[in-house]
Amino acid sequence: MNKLVLSIAGIAALAGAANVASAQDEREVPYWASISSGEAMMRSGPGRTYPGQWLYQRRDLPVKIVQRYDNWRKIEDPDGTTGWMSVALLTEVRTGMVTRGAPLDMRISPSPDSAVRYRLEEGVVGRLDACNGTVCRMRVGEAEGWVLQERLWGVDEDESFE
CATH class of the missing domain: 2.30.30.40 (SH3 Domains)
Structure with a gap:
């Protein structure tokens, strides 16, 4: 058996x-x-x-x-x-990794004026739920928010998906 x-x-x-x-x-x-x-x-x-x-x-x-x-x-x-x-x-x-530079702001909404929820260091990896060509919705453990797409390895410039 x-x-x-x-x-x-x-x-x-x-x-x-x-x-x-x-x-x-x-x-x-x-x-x-x-x-x-x-x-x-x-x-x-x-x-x-x-x-x-x-x-x-x-x-x-x-x-x-x-x-x-x-x-x-x-x-x-x-x-x-x-x-x-x-x-x-x-x-x-789909996942993304934060590239070199200053800590990356993870914001509450896609708006660049929205409040910063977290700051992500170089090398942080998270799951990408959606990207619109400018920002991506990213999850890192329990943390979730919107980050600049140009600062991620794992997504093409101007790429959009949901």
Whole structure:
């Protein structure tokens, strides 16, 4: 009975990974994704036999997908490093990382005159719920508000989505 349950769970996990891969195959590169796992290895080529270059230990880190090969994606990280990662370690959940500069104001509303709710330091990563080409609605843990889009790695300039 336990083996049957494990087999069904394994099949479901493989089907889920296949769905992620097929959904990502439909997108035109480049596009944005994020690391879905707490540990994700970047490799020098598209396969497990290629040597590891970096071990990422930051779930939700935004990455740019620049090339596809089978179930592997060539990614670019916020520092500009490129390498290959298994599609099973990536998700299409949109995230953003605060770039260099002064702390980024997280405001109550999209208006630049609205009250500042929080100030985000360089390197803070959060989930992006929407962007309008100027500002993005971002969630960092329980904190939520609007930030300048131009200060985020993980979203294109003038990009809009909900």
